[in-house]
Amino acid sequence: MSEKQERELGVGDINNIWIEYDKQNDILYINFGYDIEDADESILTENDIVVRIKNNKVVSLTIFDFSKKAGIEQY
Secondary structure, eight states, X not given: OOTTOOOOOEESOGGGEEEEEETTTTEEEEEEXXXXXXXXXXXXXXXXXXXXXXXXXXXXXXXXXXXXXXXXXXX
């Protein structure tokens, strides 16, 4: 798929969303369901967010440098 090509994706299991923040590494994990390990593909966006996709549904987002993106000072 080319860099500029867009496609429509659904979202995984919205009834089982779980969020985890790794303060030491400043990474926010957002997972839609529990079978994220078997993702079909992973895409790294230009703003350092990893989108994991399975069966044309987003199953997780990994947001690097989260506090900076959210405008939060990390202590």
